[in-house]
Amino acid sequence: MSWLGPQEWAAVALSLKVAFWATLFALPPGVCVAVALARWRFPGREIVNGLVHLPLVLPPVVTGYLLLLTFGTRGWLGGALAEVGVVFAFRWTGAALAAGIMGFPLLVRAIRLSVEAVDPKLEQAAATLGASRAWVFITVTLPLILPGVIAGAVLAFAKAMGEFGATITFVSNIPGETQTLPLAVHNFLQVPGAEAAAWRLVVVSLVVSMGALLLSEWLARRVAARVAGR
Amino acid sequence: MSWLGPQEWAAVALSLKVAFWATLFALPPGVCVAVALARWRFPGREIVNGLVHLPLVLPPVVTGYLLLLTFGTRGWLGGALAEVGVVFAFRWTGAALAAGIMGFPLLVRAIRLSVEAVDPKLEQAAATLGASRAWVFITVTLPLILPGVIAGAVLAFAKAMGEFGATITFVSNIPGETQTLPLAVHNFLQVPGAEAAAWRLVVVSLVVSMGALLLSEWLARRVAARVAGR
Amino acid sequence: VTVFAAASLKGALDEVAAAWNGEVQISYAGSSALARQIAAGAPADLFLSANPEWVDWLEADGVALKRVDLLSNALVLVAGADDPRAGLDQLKGQDRVAMALVDAVPAGIYGKAALESLGLWEAVAPRVVQADNVRAALALVALGEAPLGIVYATDARAEPGVRVVAEFPPMSHPPILYPVAALTEAGAPLMGFLQSAEAAEIFTRHGFGVIAE
Amino acid sequence: MTLEVAITMRQGAFALDVAFEAPAGITVLFGRSGAGKTSIVNAVAGLARPEAGRIAVDGSVLYDSAAGVNLPPHKRRMGCIFQDARLFPHLTVAQNLAFGRWFSKTGPEQARVVEMLGIGPLMGRRPGALSGGERQRVAIGRALMAGPRMLLADEPLAALDEARKAEILPYFERLRDEMGVPVLYVSHAPAEVARLATTVVALDGGGVLRQGPAAEVLGDPQVMPLGPRAAGSVLEARVVAHHADGLSELDAGGLRLHLPAVRHAEGAALRVHVQAADVMLAIRPPEGISALNVWPAAVRELRMGSGPGAIVRLDAGGQALLARITRRSVEALELAPGREVYAVLKAVSVAPESVA
Amino acid sequence: MTLEVAITMRQGAFALDVAFEAPAGITVLFGRSGAGKTSIVNAVAGLARPEAGRIAVDGSVLYDSAAGVNLPPHKRRMGCIFQDARLFPHLTVAQNLAFGRWFSKTGPEQARVVEMLGIGPLMGRRPGALSGGERQRVAIGRALMAGPRMLLADEPLAALDEARKAEILPYFERLRDEMGVPVLYVSHAPAEVARLATTVVALDGGGVLRQGPAAEVLGDPQVMPLGPRAAGSVLEARVVAHHADGLSELDAGGLRLHLPAVRHAEGAALRVHVQAADVMLAIRPPEGISALNVWPAAVRELRMGSGPGAIVRLDAGGQALLARITRRSVEALELAPGREVYAVLKAVSVAPESVA
Numbered sequence A, B: 001m002s003w004l005g006p007q008e009w010a011a012v013a014l015s016l017k018v019a020f021w022a023t024l025f026a027l028p029p030g031v032c033v034a035v036a037l038a039r040w041r042f043p044g045r046e047i048v049n050g051l052v053h054l055p056l057v058l059p060p061v062v063t064g065y066l067l068l069l070t071f072g073t074r075g076w077l078g079g080a081l082a083e084v085g086v087v088f089a090f091r092w093t094g095a096a097l098a099a100g101i102m103g104f105p106l107l108v109r110a111i112r113l114s115v116e117a118v119d120p121k122l123e124q125a126a127a128t129l130g131a132s133r134a135w136v137f138i139t140v141t142l143p144l145i146l147p148g149v150i151a152g153a154v155l156a157f158a159k160a161m162g163e164f165g166a167t168i169t170f171v172s173n174i175p176g177e178t179q180t181l182p183l184a185v186h187n188f189l190q191v192p193g194a195e196a197a198a199w200r201l202v203v204v205s206l207v208v209s210m211g212a213l214l215l216s217e218w219l220a221r222r223v224a225a226r227v228a229g230r
Numbered sequence C: 001v002t003v004f005a006a007a008s009l010k011g012a013l014d015e016v017a018a019a020w021n022g023e024v025q026i027s028y029a030g031s032s033a034l035a036r037q038i039a040a041g042a043p044a045d046l047f048l049s050a051n052p053e054w055v056d057w058l059e060a061d062g063v064a065l066k067r068v069d070l071l072s073n074a075l076v077l078v079a080g081a082d083d084p085r086a087g088l089d090q091l092k093g094q095d096r097v098a099m100a101l102v103d104a105v106p107a108g109i110y111g112k113a114a115l116e117s118l119g120l121w122e123a124v125a126p127r128v129v130q131a132d133n134v135r136a137a138l139a140l141v142a143l144g145e146a147p148l149g150i151v152y153a154t155d156a157r158a159e160p161g162v163r164v165v166a167e168f169p170p171m172s173h174p175p176i177l178y179p180v181a182a183l184t185e186a187g188a189p190l191m192g193f194l195q196s197a198e199a200a201e202i203f204t205r206h207g208f209g210v211i212a213e
Numbered sequence D, E: 001m002t003l004e005v006a007i008t009m010r011q012g013a014f015a016l017d018v019a020f021e022a023p024a025g026i027t028v029l030f031g032r033s034g035a036g037k038t039s040i041v042n043a044v045a046g047l048a049r050p051e052a053g054r055i056a057v058d059g060s061v062l063y064d065s066a067a068g069v070n071l072p073p074h075k076r077r078m079g080c081i082f083q084d085a086r087l088f089p090h091l092t093v094a095q096n097l098a099f100g101r102w103f104s105k106t107g108p109e110q111a112r113v114v115e116m117l118g119i120g121p122l123m124g125r126r127p128g129a130l131s132g133g134e135r136q137r138v139a140i141g142r143a144l145m146a147g148p149r150m151l152l153a154d155e156p157l158a159a160l161d162e163a164r165k166a167e168i169l170p171y172f173e174r175l176r177d178e179m180g181v182p183v184l185y186v187s188h189a190p191a192e193v194a195r196l197a198t199t200v201v202a203l204d205g206g207g208v209l210r211q212g213p214a215a216e217v218l219g220d221p222q223v224m225p226l227g228p229r230a231a232g233s234v235l236e237a238r239v240v241a242h243h244a245d246g247l248s249e250l251d252a253g254g255l256r257l258h259l260p261a262v263r264h265a266e267g268a269a270l271r272v273h274v275q276a277a278d279v280m281l282a283i284r285p286p287e288g289i290s291a292l293n294v295w296p297a298a299v300r301e302l303r304m305g306s307g308p309g310a311i312v313r314l315d316a317g318g319q320a321l322l323a324r325i326t327r328r329s330v331e332a333l334e335l336a337p338g339r340e341v342y343a344v345l346k347a348v349s350v351a352p353e354s355v356a
């Protein structure tokens, strides 16, 4: 597609990379938090629940600003992490972090709903067959919540593809490093007459996301078919 | 709380109004679309699914811009609707529309997951007892997906409380009419040194949203307890 | 009267509006969003843009308006308040430079032009972090995330967390102009007040240059 | 009311191809696990769609592949009792019971159903807080309360104890005898089948093995799924008198029967299922024994099984009777067609659930 | 191996308070629907937590409120067969079977289990594509395959047909007799109980009504949940000879028994459950009748029921035997303690499932 310049292609590639890693890294903690919220009663449960929803409630710019305060080079965590070689500020990793955090509540909710729908009696049956808590989770719970995990991953991925406010606030707009598709689109929309270029990128973003969506639907159907008939 | 000026109070009240109506109006179509996606196979299903996810994938600014092109007074739908007295452009109703649309994918996914978890055998049992499709839905499906509906509503409400990009792009930032909390926060962030005022609004927004969250958790627990033991 | 104004005008314009004895509502957003909204029929009476291009765009789009260039601004290089450096030469180091979006937001566009005309762009470009708007760029410097920043003189004055390292020569970039456009008859009186001496005094206090008739 | 079923259906590797008629009364679907009983019930209820064929109740067509008719489940008004109770988890027991009534507006009195099923104390609970048997009882009540025009009961009593079964069975009989509600009933228990069935449809591997009136099918020692032990004869009898010592005297076409008191009024007609294994044969009228029923009979037919047993078909005063004895006894008593013998039946051998 | 249970537990308005011992062999929990059988099984499995008490197997404590011990289910190694099969819906039948094995690494040979349960053709399917009975059979297999140190079976055979039951029952017996795996078995079916039970614990309303060795509890006509019809006696016998005509000759402490061929080898010990209702009494040795088993006996006790029946406790050559006859016969035969009579039992009256 020669109608995209190298900078646009870079944005497309970056967005995919960011969304992929954001989703991948958000999944394990997402599953843990979802299971904890769905199944456990622990002190501070409501606080965790609140924190998870925070990125949804806050204006994205505020989330980005908070990320900057936390993970920036001068941030309390960012400084410490920098010493062990993990740097988020103004890096694509930061964009992934922002995207992951913005998508986290969506991920957690989807998985949590699935966990709540799992019949505990099946998990009990697994336990009587000798499976420890961890094994029950791996062999019974996880396969049964797979549709929810897929749904959550799709939401997080889609959100990561579209995330703008937190990303630009946290890691700025550095072409090739942090300029994801939405940032590139935003760039074009700011300039009179550049709408055409903006729409081109929107279309690319749609194609990619719809592809991911179709893939996930297909995956989910396969998983659901396996558990069919209940 | 005297530390909020009248304009800030107006923003708080407006945000609540916008989030409330956005959630309320998004719910019925959200339920319908979720059920259709979960249970029916119809031509164009994938397209509907794609459309639903659109607001997540697109940068919020683009969504807002598309809304402006569609529902603006000069927009193709906005003009027609204006003739029957429904105006979205630069009204709080428009802010609600933007918030509702941005929250729609979250709503639909949560409900859809719940629908997929309902045992069709229960619906069949209801049918043999004389309940038509519609009655089966009202008396069996709907009560069983209530946890998902609540979860979806919370996500949509939270998103509506935090939505910024689409709103400011679509209905501008008019105090008292379209200036929701995130827009007011954005305003303060534009003025160097006004961070304190911005944080105050963020706190208000957190208090409101966490309240809604706790309420919903409590509701969901009651509902879940009713269906307990499976 | 409803005013659509570029977000970067907020501090000064709020004061001017307060000084005016009439009902004013000001919607602050990015100039591009506001211009598009006006084109889409927004009920704005007055439009204050952060650059002339969006007003040109509106005129080209067929929106009837009456415009004047109201304010001007200058571009400065800033650093953290406790950073003692001075001079544009600081740009030649290895420090990150915070700017507004260099291809989209006026402050960024002017900044890029200035750097180009000074022959610095090639060297600086890889170190530029582009914020959504000039205030965000300013915040990056104030927070210490970026040691240097290129912002408007008005911003530098308002933010105690930064100090001016150097001013860009006015000739190094196109003139920084804030046009005001009256879109309705109702906007005319306020437009008049914006051009008054009383308003000029406030704008000047915030660091703007006021363009005489 | 008659149910006509003639369908073919396929589920994975399993192919169902059955045709049978269920006249008024209770038709028992009988067959081994996996024979296709639930599949038939589902097809009749409208929950599974056959590949081809026809299902009609009393001439009104529920499904007809040729005519393209396929009535949705809620228009069929079939009361289903599922193998797994399928109670609505979000509704209380009382609300579950009321569910069907809401749509039909007719049906039996709730108080009677609740009392019969012994679920009064459960009314306010949700299904999650019920025991297995309690759940099944509520499911029975829910189906009955909907006042269906036909009942489809898939092993409704399997999870229940003997005492509870004995309480519920008479209700199904009343449905059969008094209310004329036809019932399609899946069961594994020979005693239940013998007692309830008007018609028996024996299934095997997706096909009909044998069908016909209960007396006929159950009197056929060849019906495989039952096994020879369950063979027996059904006597059509009439109550002659109730005696003070707790026995009822019955007349079965000339035969006098003494049984533990039956609940039928004097003069009422009833059916008695006499298991072949409970009948002894003697060549002289035995004396001084505890068995109260001794009838002269003639041997009609001898069927030697492959094992140690033999089935003897008797004619006792015009009534067909089966006796299952050992081959050794056949030889010892020199039994042969035509020989006159005495059939001996203990009064208490006839289980209460074998009288209807 | 002995299971000791002494717990109190509460579920809504239902209070469980039981104490019993289950010695090696099969202990049947017997009681009406809602008596608390499943609750006990859950407590032993570790799926429900009692309020107080103690559960121990062979001295190793599973639960002890006083000591604060509560072993998690997976450490208890109790193989559970649930009332509702609870198969893993995402796993095939083969994977369901393999599940427990994976954790225990021991257990019976898969091929044997699969063959006994007749689930070979189902191995590749998922539970959603199984019939009710098939699901239950897979659930039995899954529990067995885990090689548990104890089996908890909650009505495992309720959904199965007679033929299949007859195939599976011997397996439980082998577990009892050969492998020494103790079994806690919930059942409503008297024949199953009589055949399997080493020990019977009769429950009612959350408490223990009666407990003890099977022969004792089942020989007690007062055990309410069974009803008097199920009363019977258990004879400890030894195979004397297998005869060519398909009969086996047994010796029960001096009594000669002729039964349809049993599968035990000559000389092997076995138990025969003789239902009281199948025993006739005569005051003279009857002649020329088809019954092969006639024993002289002395009346020890007479218990008149409230209905038409009476239970006669007999001593037949040292063996306790119960006969259920009518009160009318008691009078006609002038029965009274001490009177010498003849007990008559048809060979075919003893069901195959009553021999173990």
Ligand SMILES: Nc1ncnc2c1ncn2[C@@H]1O[C@H](COP(=O)(O)OP(=O)(O)OP(=O)(O)O)[C@@H](O)[C@H]1O
Binding pocket: B229, D128, D129, D130, D131, D132, D133, D134, D159, E011, E012, E013, E014, E031, E032, E033, E034, E035, E036, E037, E038, E039, E040, E083
């Ligand atoms: N969660 C609960 N809340 C209240 N009562 C309960 C709950 N679970 C069970 N019960 C009651 O406890 C009693 C014992 O239940 P349990 O399941 O042990 O019975 P059961 O003997 O197994 O009966 P069944 O033969 O019908 O399965 C029943 O009366 C039941 O209603």
Ligand SMILES: Nc1ncnc2c1ncn2[C@@H]1O[C@H](COP(=O)(O)OP(=O)(O)OP(=O)(O)O)[C@@H](O)[C@H]1O
Binding pocket: A229, D011, D012, D013, D014, D031, D032, D033, D034, D035, D036, D037, D038, D039, D040, D083, E128, E129, E130, E131, E132, E133, E134, E159
């Ligand atoms: N979805 C399916 N896919 C493949 N085979 C199926 C499916 N559902 C049922 N079967 C098979 O169809 C056959 C008939 O099943 P059905 O449920 O009618 O048996 P059933 O007679 O009710 O048995 P049971 O007494 O065990 O309940 C069984 O062999 C079963 O394995």
Ligand code: MOO
Binding pocket: A060, A162, A163, A164, A165, A166, B060, B061, B162, B163, B164, B165, B166
């Ligand atoms: O809603 Mo946003 O403005 O995600 O970027």
Ligand SMILES: [Mg+2]
Binding pocket: D037, D038, D039, D083, D154, E131, E132, E133
């Ligand atoms: Mg079935």
Ligand SMILES: [Mg+2]
Binding pocket: D131, D132, D133, E037, E038, E039, E083, E154
């Ligand atoms: Mg139970």
